[in-house]
Amino acid sequence: DIQMTQSPSSLSASIGDRVTITCRASQYISTYLGWYQQRAGKAPKLIIYAASSLEYGAPSRFRGSGSGTDFTLTINGLQPEDFATYYCQQSYSTPRTFGQGTKLEIK
Amino acid sequence: QVQLEESGGGLVKPGGSLRLSCAASGFSTSDYYMSWIRQAPGKGLEWISHISGSGTTIKYAESIEGRFTVSRDNAKKSLYLQMNSLRVEDTAVYYCTRVRGYSGYEEEDYWGQGTLVTVSS
Numbered sequence: 721d722i723q724m725t726q727s728p729s730s731l732s733a734s735i736g737d738r739v740t741i742t743c744r745a746s747q748y749i750s751t752y753l754g755w756y757q758q759r760a761g762k763a764p765k766l767i768i769y770a771a772s773s774l775e776y777g778a779p780s781r782f783r784g785s786g787s788g789t790d791f792t793l794t795i796n797g798l799q800p801e802d803f804a805t806y807y808c809q810q811s812y813s814t815p816r817t818f819g820q821g822t823k824l825e826i827k
Numbered sequence: 828q829v830q831l832e833e834s835g836g837g838l839v840k841p842g843g844s845l846r847l848s849c850a851a852s853g854f855s856t857s858d859y860y861m862s863w864i865r866q867a868p869g870k871g872l873e874w875i876s877h878i879s880g881s882g883t884t885i886k887y888a889e890s891i892e893g894r895f896t897v898s899r900d901n902a903k904k905s906l907y908l909q910m911n912s913l914r915v916e917d918t919a920v921y922y923c924t925r926v927r928g929y930s931g932y933e934e935e936d937y938w939g940q941g942t943l944v945t946v947s948s
Contacts, residue, residue: 763938816874
């Protein structure tokens, strides 16, 4: 199975900040990677697919990059609604593994 | 619009069984893979299975293989998860998702609200 490792596990930031979350795959996955946002008590929501494509309806302050084994999610100009937990998921092979999550909290 | 609604969750004793359903609307279910993904209380997301639009291709996570069975009925626009030999560690919110696929890429583009399964004596 492909292991996905996110860092950091938690992050404190302020409104307007720029933050970066990283996701590393245990083996090559090309750009078969998605990022999901999960607000407290809600179902996850897709925000980035194919490593760098912005999902329709997701704000343009979200940016994904990377290929191979190393990926990043950057949020430029944090808004109150961005404080949530973020997960990466690989779709290169089954099982479709997720990272352990990064909880983004207000400083 | 696309909607997914899970049902069938509840409290069950260890070793018991439960069947979850997911009712889909707003799209042609036979055109899409669908997945089950679960989340234990306070924990992260765990992909457990997906099934092709025709139902002929099914994959399972090792943690549930041999105990859980996924099926679908496209005429009823429904996805199912039959869970047998349940364990305490199966306690989780279970989500059904639609899998959008193109050019080899796949992502879970729509999620239901989830249904809670609690396995406890």
